[in-house]
Amino acid sequence: MTVDPNLYITLSVSGLAGVAMVTAAGLSGWRGWLALKRQELAEYRGAGAQAELAMPSAASRIEIADLKERIRKLEAIAAGVDL
Secondary structure, three states: OOOOHHHHHHHHHHHHHHHHHHHHHHHHHHHHHHHHHHHHHHHHHHHHHHHHHOOOOHHHHHHHHHHHHHHHHHHHHHHOOOO
8 A cells, every 4th residue: 555755745744834833823922921021020120119118008918918818728729628
């Protein structure tokens, strides 16, 4: 039984094109993520002096405590511990 050599060429080219598309999408996402982090750093540097002077409000401290409690519960669930 003979197999057409064009089949192997077609499969190889298709596979290579698929890998190239996945690589291009990953590179685009990576560049977007880096741009986001650069923007966050720029905002942090600009607001750094103002943030040091401002005290966190009671509402924000309560919200942070609530988020920490939720994280603790989720970690316990992930570890299989019953609360």
